[in-house]
Each structure stands twice: as structure tokens, then as C-alpha cells.
Amino acid sequence: MSVDASLEFHEVGEDIADAAAPSGPIERRWDERKFSAKLVNPANRRKMSVIIVGTGLAGGAAAATLGEAGYHVKTFCYQDSPRRAHSIAAQGGINAAKNYRNDGDSIYRLFYDTVKGGDFRSRESNSYRLAQVSVNIIDQCVAQGVPFAREYGGLLDNRSFGGVQVSRTFYARGQTGQQLLIGAYQALERQIAAGTVEMHTRHEMLDLIMVPDADGTERARGIIVRDMVTGEIETHTADAVVLATGGYGNVYFLSTNAMGSNVTATWRAHRKGAYFGNPCYTQIHPTCIPVSGDYQSKLTLMSESLRNDGRIWVPKQPGDDRHPADIPEDERDYYLERIYPAFGNLVPRDIASRAAKYQCDDGKGVGPGGLGVYLDFADAIERMGRKTVEAKYGNLFDMYARITGEDPYTRPMRIYPAVHYVMGGLWVDYDLQSNLTGLFVGGEANFSDQGANRLGASALMQGLADGYFVLPSTLPDYLAAGPFEPVPDDHPRVVEARQAVEERVEKLLSINGSRTVDSFHKELGHIMWEYCGMERTEEGLIKAIGLIRDLKAEFWSNVKVTGEAQELNQALERAGRVADFIELGELMCIDALHRAESCGGHFRAESQTEDGEALRHDDTFAYVAAWEFGGEKPVLHKEPLEYEYVEMKARSYK
Amino acid sequence: MRITVNVWRQKNADAKGSMVSYALDDVVEDMSFLEMLDVLNEQLTLAGEEPVAFDSDCREGICGTCGVVINGIPHGPEVTTTCQLHMRTFKDGDVIDIEPWRASGFPVVKDLIVDRGAFDRIIAAGGYISVNTGSAPEANNLPVPKEDADHAFEAATCIGCGACVAACPNGSAMLFTAAKVTHLGLLPQGQPERESRVLGMVEQHDAEGFGSCTNIGECTAACPKGIPLDVISRLNRDLLGALAAGKA
Numbered sequence: 001m002s003v004d005a006s007l008e009f010h011e012v013g014e015d016i017a018d019a020a021a022p023s024g025p026i027e028r029r030w031d032e033r034k035f036s037a038k039l040v041n042p043a044n045r046r047k048m049s050v051i052i053v054g055t056g057l058a059g060g061a062a063a064a065t066l067g068e069a070g071y072h073v074k075t076f077c078y079q080d081s082p083r084r085a086h087s088i089a090a091q092g093g094i095n096a097a098k099n100y101r102n103d104g105d106s107i108y109r110l111f112y113d114t115v116k117g118g119d120f121r122s123r124e125s126n127s128y129r130l131a132q133v134s135v136n137i138i139d140q141c142v143a144q145g146v147p148f149a150r151e152y153g154g155l156l157d158n159r160s161f162g163g164v165q166v167s168r169t170f171y172a173r174g175q176t177g178q179q180l181l182i183g184a185y186q187a188l189e190r191q192i193a194a195g196t197v198e199m200h201t202r203h204e205m206l207d208l209i210m211v212p213d214a215d216g217t218e219r220a221r222g223i224i225v226r227d228m229v230t231g232e233i234e235t236h237t238a239d240a241v242v243l244a245t246g247g248y249g250n251v252y253f254l255s256t257n258a259m260g261s262n263v264t265a266t267w268r269a270h271r272k273g274a275y276f277g278n279p280c281y282t283q284i285h286p287t288c289i290p291v292s293g294d295y296q297s298k299l300t301l302m303s304e305s306l307r308n309d310g311r312i313w314v315p316k317q318p319g320d321d322r323h324p325a326d327i328p329e330d331e332r333d334y335y336l337e338r339i340y341p342a343f344g345n346l347v348p349r350d351i352a353s354r355a356a357k358y359q360c361d362d363g364k365g366v367g368p369g370g371l372g373v374y375l376d377f378a379d380a381i382e383r384m385g386r387k388t389v390e391a392k393y394g395n396l397f398d399m400y401a402r403i404t405g406e407d408p409y410t411r412p413m414r415i416y417p418a419v420h421y422v423m424g425g426l427w428v429d430y431d432l433q434s435n436l437t438g439l440f441v442g443g444e445a446n447f448s449d450q451g452a453n454r455l456g457a458s459a460l461m462q463g464l465a466d467g468y469f470v471l472p473s474t475l476p477d478y479l480a481a482g483p484f485e486p487v488p489d490d491h492p493r494v495v496e497a498r499q500a501v502e503e504r505v506e507k508l509l510s511i512n513g514s515r516t517v518d519s520f521h522k523e524l525g526h527i528m529w530e531y532c533g534m535e536r537t538e539e540g541l542i543k544a545i546g547l548i549r550d551l552k553a554e555f556w557s558n559v560k561v562t563g564e565a566q567e568l569n570q571a572l573e574r575a576g577r578v579a580d581f582i583e584l585g586e587l588m589c590i591d592a593l594h595r596a597e598s599c600g601g602h603f604r605a606e607s608q609t610e611d612g613e614a615l616r617h618d619d620t621f622a623y624v625a626a627w628e629f630g631g632e633k634p635v636l637h638k639e640p641l642e643y644e645y646v647e648m649k650a651r652s653y654k
Numbered sequence: 655m656r657i658t659v660n661v662w663r664q665k666n667a668d669a670k671g672s673m674v675s676y677a678l679d680d681v682v683e684d685m686s687f688l689e690m691l692d693v694l695n696e697q698l699t700l701a702g703e704e705p706v707a708f709d710s711d712c713r714e715g716i717c718g719t720c721g722v723v724i725n726g727i728p729h730g731p732e733v734t735t736t737c738q739l740h741m742r743t744f745k746d747g748d749v750i751d752i753e754p755w756r757a758s759g760f761p762v763v764k765d766l767i768v769d770r771g772a773f774d775r776i777i778a779a780g781g782y783i784s785v786n787t788g789s790a791p792e793a794n795n796l797p798v799p800k801e802d803a804d805h806a807f808e809a810a811t812c813i814g815c816g817a818c819v820a821a822c823p824n825g826s827a828m829l830f831t832a833a834k835v836t837h838l839g840l841l842p843q844g845q846p847e848r849e850s851r852v853l854g855m856v857e858q859h860d861a862e863g864f865g866s867c868t869n870i871g872e873c874t875a876a877c878p879k880g881i882p883l884d885v886i887s888r889l890n891r892d893l894l895g896a897l898a899a900g901k902a
Binding site for chain 2: 061064065068079080081082083084086088089098100136138139140141142143144145147148149150151152153154155156172173175177178179182185186187189190192193199201229256258259260292293295296297298300301399402403404405468469472514516518519560562563567568570571
């Protein structure tokens with residue numbers, strides 16, 4: 001493999017550093033940062049305005065909290081209500097280092113697990129802070145009335161989750177994300193009623209407005225949005241802009257994300273200069289319901305708690321299409337138990353996913369297209385009885401039966417990996433400020449805390465940490481220099497951004513080609529899944545970049561978008577998003593190509609141990625890849641990562 | 655299988671709508687109902703017609719975005735969300751009527767999309783516990799009997815889809831409102847605002863143009879999350895208590 005194969009596709013810029021990162025003992029860094037941050041006098045806060053795009057856990061929580069503090073907040077979401085953000089779909093739970101089980105958990109252990117789980121590609125300071133505020137999150141949510149599961153004594157229940165050895169996960173049956181989001185949503189509605197937050201539903205951000213102030217500093221000062229009901233293009237300005245717009249897993253077309261989840265807000269900011277961090281880090285979840293046909297619109301995740309009791313297997317014989325009940329025990333391969341005897345069916349997500357792919361690549365997959373493996377509860381039902389299995393997993397079994405039409409109590413479930421979460425996102429410093437002054441990014445939309453892989457029950461934790469605690473402490477430090485000079489609607493930067501948005505809308509509607517938006521999205525998804533999915537190779541990625549470039553050219557000459565600009569037009573909404581996904585897909589492939597190592601959710605076939613495990617190259621790649629937009633040749637800036645507390649070790653689950 | 659759908663088409667809030675019939679020749683039983691509509695929309699787009707506008711997002715039954723009336727029943731014949739209904743429920747040759755939620759509190763925006771902003775305003779009128787970030791006590795300082803926590807959870811699973819309103823002959827949103835009153839009213843954290851909450855939310859409910867509850871129970875029968883009717887009894891009890899206490 002040539003080391004420089006990727007250089008044909010990108011430039012290399014100067015290294016960058018996290019200028020906001022505090023030093024000193026890790027357990028004091030967040031306190032130090034809060035103490036050094038400038039404060040805003042309560043009387044002045046209402047003069048300071050903040051735009052927040054996205055109302056999920058990060059955006060909703062930040063909006064509510066900043067509203068409570070007295071700032072003037074304007075929020076935007078594409079859904080018809082802030083209560084519908086995709087955070088709502090998270091099932092499993094939320095981690096917090098409460099140590100209620102007295103099982104040896106601590107902030108330090110959660111920090112350690114996060115850094116290790118992220119395969120040594122996250123920042124120690126950020127991960128530590130996340131673990132630190134995790135305990136406050138639970139307090140806050142309980143006070144709001146989030147109905148977490150409780151024990152008979154009335155205290156909070158916990159479970160073990162995602163391959164860790166302590167029970168630190170708080171949960172609300174299989175609907176933890178829903179309950180946490182509704183908590184944040186209610187807090188947000190309270191502020192809307194109080195007049196501190198101005199909510200704009202069914203509005204989609206289509207551009208970021210950067211404006212230089214008197215001394216020439218470029219600041220994020222506003223956004224261009226489209227009212228998705230009337231089609232009107234609107235300008236909104238403020239003293240700072242926060243993007244909390246979630247992840248971009250829908251670049252694969254099929255994912256567990258909501259239909260509307262998209263990259264447009266962060267991609268538009270990237271085009272305006274914001275660096276994109278580690279775009280190739282994607283998490284592929286092993287326990288999803290397999291694809292049943294080419295009409296499929298999304299994939300459904302089933303909580304990985306199923307792996308606690310279910311056994312995963314495939315027929316030993318490739319192409320064996322017998323009914324699973326007719327395949328005798330000795331003709332089944334419980335491959336995870338065989339290859340990873342210590343962890344068995346509970347190996348981390350990426351290992352379980354890749355193992356399933358290899359079985360299917362060998363022709364042993366089951367179900368439509370041979371893209372599935374069995375998750376069998378027969379032993380569990382025999383051991384615990386059907387009643388216990390029902391009590392534990394009933395809702396998941398019902399969901400599976402409804403979607404597939406098969407009864408998982410009598411026939412093993414079929415599962416297959418699906419894209420679930422992205423660790424990559426806009427680059428931010430310790431304050432969650434991007435390299436663009438005044439642009440902050442929270443939740444899944446930023447790249448910050450999860451490294452190359454995310455532990456189970458950590459996404460909800462990060463969203464709420466950013467929203468309730470981090471942004472409300474760091475934004476004031478920035479706002480203290482404001483309020484900034486108002487930006488008039490006829491400011492050249494505003495006019496320019498509006499015109500660009502309007503022209504793009506007109507362009508999309510005028511192509512009038514012969515292919516639907518969805519057909520482009522599906523083709524992009526196939527390319528990404530094939531070449532930038534569970535396993536990546538230099539050859540495949542180079543091929544993918546070429547295919548994506550061709551697809552982009554065809555999109556802009558042959559897409560068919562019906563309807564008009566000045567109305568509710570879902571085809572137009574999707575077209576804009578797919579156009580951005582195509583550009584993002586190319587950057588993801590370039591990032592994956594340049595990172596010639598395997599780490600976390602990024603597995604390069606060329607970089608594995610003799611046993612087929614991911615092989616990191618810490619001497620070369622222990623950095624955050626922060627990409628500056630550059631059209632066909634993005635510019636790579638490296639932020640070196642240093643580990644003072646956790647020793648860099650190879651992961652082993654054998 | 656072959657399916658004919660009669661779909662409500664309405665260009666915008668002010669336009670007059672009508673049912674329009676479309677034929678689909680290749681419906682697969684494993685398709686979800688919304689994937690069937692996706693297929694229809696691809697077909698319409700390629701024919702140069704405007705696709706049918708409908709709301710959906712998570713497509714796993716939790717976000718509450720989707721919801722249409724299918725053959726006269728909100729979310730269709732199975733007790734689930736529209737996105738979790740699959741075409742195996744139907745058979746070859748079926749004719750399916752698809753309409754938006756019909757209620758004065760939910761004006762039609764376009765085709766099958768309605769405006770459910772009233773639900774947000776009902777929540778904003780008291781459907782919360784007033785606790786600013788940072789002021790929360792240690793979580794385990796406040797034990798909650800498991801039974802109460804479980805009941806509160808049951809009420810809190812409401813997804814705000816609006817099927818209860820669409821099902822109610824009076825167009826009442828009382829199940830939705832009562833689910834929140836019950837969720838928060840069962841928890842110790844929710845006690846200080848129990849009276850002001852129910853008064854505020856019911857007042858807003860009425861102001862939004864939703865009808866009165868006459869205990870018919872169509873709401874709970876249509877609810878994809880099985881919110882029980884007794885939440886409304888609880889709301890009435892709280893409401894009477896608040897009124898008797900002279901809090902209105």
C-alpha cells in the first residue's frame with residue numbers, strides 16, 4: 001500500500017490546537033475553565049441573543065437553560081414540534097457515574113471507559129468533563145419528572161450496558177431517549193411560555209451568515225432558513241449561533257436515523273469555513289432488523305440488550321436455506337462464542353458487526369439476500385421461561401414481529417448491522433466553539449467526546465451534558481464581549497447568503513431531469529455502505545470517490561424536483577439535503593482513505609492484526625483530522641492527541 | 655399485490671381538497687404503509703405529478719410525527735402508529751382511503767399534513783415541572799414508589815401524534831392533556847404545581863378549539879401507546895380539586 005495514496009485527494013495544512021483546553025489536574029480542568037470564563041450580568045443577558053438550530057437533547061436543553069438564565073434565544077427545527085427530534089428514538093439508557101450500585105464505579109472509571117471505548121481518538125479533557133457532569137444530568141432529569149425505572153424501595157434502578165462491567169446505566173424501559181427528550185422539551189416549552197425562547201418549527205437552516213466586526217474579526221451572526229410551509233427564505237441574526245443538528249448517518253440512505261435527519265446545517269457551516277472533524281468515524285450497530293426489499297426506507301434498531309440473552313449463529317454450510325428449526329445444533333456456528341470465548345455475544349458493537357458481515361460474505365447469511373444472522377432466544381426461553389423473556393424483551397419482540405411478520409418466540413430473529421451513529425462532526429474546542437468565532441456546536445453534530453467509537457448509553461449523556469451544562473457555561477464567556485453591532489437585513493453578507501440560497505433552490509427546481517431525488521440518495525447510500533461501511537480499503541475508497549463525483553455531476557444535471565419554491569415541497573427539501581450528503585460522502589471517503597489505520601468504528605482492511613483485529617497506528621494517527629473545505633481538495637489540519645492519564649493500549653476482547 | 659388508494663389532496667391550508675384515486679401494481683406485503691406511499695410518490699414524480707405530502711420521521715413508532723386516517727380509523731386497523739403498519743394487513747385488490755387527521759384544532763397544511771402546534775401550546779401552559787438547570791437536588795434524595803413511577807411512565811409514553819383527537823367524535827384532546835397531567839401529577843416533584851398545571855392546560859386546550867370530553871373512549875382505543883382512559887378521570891379529579899380550592 002502506498003502511504004501517500006490519499007494525497008492526490010487532499011492538501012495538508014498546518015496543525016491546529018484546542019486553544020480553549022485547560023491544563024492542570026484533569027479533575028480540576030472543568031472547574032478552572034468555568035472560573036476563568038467571563039460572566040454576563042443578569043441585567044444584560046436579555047440584550048444578548050443566541051440562535052440554536054436543532055431541538056434534540058443538546059439543542060433543546062441548551063435553549064431551555066439559556067432561556068432560564070435570561071438570554072434571548074431563537075430556536076429552529078425542521079420537525080413540526082421540538083418534541084420530535086431524533087434523540088427521541090434512543091432506546092437503551094444514559095450513563096452516569098453515580099456509583100449507586102457500589103460496584104466500583106466512579107467519574108474516573110467512566111472517563112477511562114470512554115477514552116478506551118473511543119479507541120484513543122478522543123480528548124482526555126472532554127471525556128473527563130463528560131463523566132463529571134453525567135451525575136448532574138441524572139439529578140436534573142429526575143427533578144424535571146423524567147420517569148426513570150425504579151426499584152421497590154423507590155430509588156433509581158441501573159443496568160449494565162454496552163460491554164462495561166459496572167451498572168451505571170439509567171433507563172426508562174426501552175424509551176429512555178423519549179423520556180429525556182420530553183423532559184428537555186417541557187423545560188423548553190416553559191421558556192417559550194415565559195417569552196425567553198422564540199421557537200420556529202418547520203424551518204430548515206440553509207446557510208450560515210458570517211459578518212466581520214469593526215476590527216475585522218469574522219463572527220457567526222446569523223442563519224438563512226426556509227420556512228418549510230410557505231417556502232419563504234428568512235434571515236435571522238443574533239450574537240452567537242449554536243448548531244445542535246444531530247448526526248449524518250443518513251448519508252448511507254439506510255440507517256436507524258429518522259427520515260429527516262440530515263447534514264445540511266453543519267455542511268453549510270463547513271462550506272463557510274468550519275472544520276469537519278473525523279467524518280469517517282461511523283458507528284454501525286449490530287442488532288438491527290435486516291433489509292427486506294429495495295423499497296426499504298429505514299432500518300430499525302433493536303436494543304443491544306438483546307445480546308445479553310440471545311445467541312448469535314449462522315448455518316455452518318453456506319447457502320443452507322433450511323428453516324432454522326431444521327438445522328441441527330452441530331450444523332450451527334455460534335461464531336461469536338467460538339471466536340471470542342471470553343466475551344461471546346457481548347463483544348463491542350464494531351466487532352459484532354464486522355463478524356456478521358464476514359459470515360454473510362462467506363455465503364452463510366440468512367433471510368432475503370443472505371444479509372442476516374440469527375439471534376436465537378430458544379436457550380433463554382428454556383432457561384428462564386417464556387414469561388421472563390417476555391417481561392425483559394417483550395416490546396422488542398413485538399416490534400420485530402410487527403415489522404417482519406415472524407414470531408421471534410418460535411423462530412430466531414434475523415439481525416444485521418446498520419449505521420446508527422456518527423462520532424464525526426464539526427470540529428470544536430473545549431468550549432464547544434468551532435474554528436469559526438461565535439459558532440458553537442453541540443451533541444452528535446460535533447465531533448468531540450466519543451473518539452473513534454462510542455460506548456452504549458453515551459450519546460444521550462453527551463447531548464444533555466453539552467446542552468444543560470457545557471454550552472450554558474461556555475457561551476456566556478463569548479457573549480460577554482457582546483452584544484455585537486446589529487446586522488441589518490441589507491448587509492452585503494446577508495444579501496449574499498440569501499441570494500446563494502435562493503439561487504440554489506431555483507437551480508434544483510429548474511433541472512427537471514429524469515431521476516428522482518430518492519434514487520440518487522439510494523445510489524449514494526449503496527456506494528457508502530459498500531466502500532465506506534464496516535470495512536474500508538484503499539482501492540475501494542478511491543473507487544468510491546470517483547463514483548461519488550460522477551453521481552454529483554449527474555445529480556446536478558438530471559435530478560427531477562417537482563413543485564414550486566413558494567410552498568410546502570418535500571421533494572425540494574430532500575433534494576437540498578441529498579446534494580449536501582453527496583459532498584459529505586466524498587469527504588468521508590477521503591478521510592477514511594487518509595487514515596490508513598483501523599480504530600474504533602473505522603476499520604481499514606489493510607491495518608489488522610494476524611487475528612483480524614483492528615490495528616491502530618498511534619505513532620502516525622493519534623490526531624483529530626479537522627478538514628477545511630476545499631472543493632475537490634479539502635485541506636487536512638491535524639490536532640495531535642495526547643494522553644496523560646490513560647495509557648494507550650490495544651483493545652482486546654479475546 | 656395490487657392496491658388502490660384514495661388520497662386526500664389539498665394544495666394548501668386555504669385550498670379546497672378532494673379525494674384522488676391512484677393504483678399501485680407492485681405492493682409487497684413486507685412494506686410498511688409509509689413505504690407504500692413512498693413508492694406511490696416515486697411513481698407520481700416520474701409521471702411529472704406532485705407527490706403526496708405526508709409527515710413521517712423516525713418510522714419506528716416513537717416520534718409521533720406520522721399519522722393519517724386509514725379507512726376511517728386513525729393509524730389504520732392495527733393499534734400502532736402509521737409507520738408501524740405493514741401492508742400484510744391488507745390484501746390484493748383492496749381499496750384504501752387515506753385522509754389527514756380531521757379536527758378543528760388541527761388545520762390541514764397540505765395533503766395529509768396537519769398543524770399540531772396546539773399540542774405544544776397546551777404543554778407550554780403548564781405541562782412541565784418548574785426547575786431551572788442546576789438547581790436539582792441529588793436524584794436519590796427523593797424516592798418515588800415504584801408503582802407511582804411505573805404509572806407515571808405509562809402516561810408519559812404519549813407520543814403526541816394526535817390520533818386521540820382524530821378518533822374523538824368531539825375532536826377533544828383530553829387524552830393527550832390528561833396523560834401529561836397524570837404523568838407529572840403522580841410524581842412528588844410534580845405536586846407544587848399540580849393545581850396550576852391542570853387549570854392552565856385545560857384552559858389552553860379549550861382555547862385551541864378542541865371539543866369537550868364526553869367519555870366515549872374512542873381516544874384510548876386509537877392510541878398507539880395504549881394511554882388508558884383513567885388518566886382523564888385523574889385530570890377531572892385534579893381539576894375539580896383546583897376549582898374547589900378556588901385556584902381558577
